[in-house]
Amino acid sequence: MIPLLALGCGGEAAEVTGVAGPVLHGCTANGYVDRRAPTASRSVFYGGAADAGALSYAPACMVIAPGQTVRFDGLERGTFSVHPLVPGPVQGVDAGALPNNPIVRADDGRAAVEVRFDAAGVYPYHCEYHQPSMAGVIVVRP
Numbered sequence: 001m002i003p004l005l006a007l008g009c010g011g012e013a014a015e016v017t018g019v020a021g022p023v024l025h026g027c028t029a030n031g032y033v034d035r036r037a038p039t040a041s042r043s044v045f046y047g048g049a050a051d052a053g054a055l056s057y058a059p060a061c062m063v064i065a066p067g068q069t070v071r072f073d074g075l076e077r078g079t080f081s082v083h084p085l086v087p088g089p090v091q092g093v094d095a096g097a098l099p100n101n102p103i104v105r106a107d108d109g110r111a112a113v114e115v116r117f118d119a120a121g122v123y124p125y126h127c128e129y130h131q132p133s134m135a136g137v138i139v140v141r142p
């Protein structure tokens with residue numbers, strides 16, 4: 001019996017959820033988690049926090065609705081000085097025409113930032129030091 005696992009960002013095992021999104025940053029076409037429900041968690045953990053590997057984001061591939069806020073959170077395990085959060089695709093990846101990405105570069109000692117996504121679109125992000133494997137995508141759609 002083969003478990004329903006696929007290789008996600010950084011070679012970490014990621015759940016296959018059947019939610020569609022672009023193939024980018026290790027995200028597979030149907031490998032996105034749907035966090036559009038009002039009560040869903042919209043935290044992206046990194047740097048060994050919660051479900052994230054030391055050099056990965058979890059969940060790295062997330063679908064949210066316009067107007068919702070994502071919290072990038074290293075909890076007690078990671079900070080942006082170790083894992084600088086950078087908007088946009090990793091080097092060498094052409095993500096096509098990118099709309100304005102509301103993610104703002106964070107490279108200080110904070111562990112968490114919250115980013116509100118108002119417009120539908122595809123918003124890649126990555127860690128400056130650990131790209132290309134440490135990368136993810138937020139897809140915003142109704």
Ligand SMILES: [Cu+2]
Pocket residue numbers: 055082083084127128129130131134
């Ligand atoms: Cu990193």
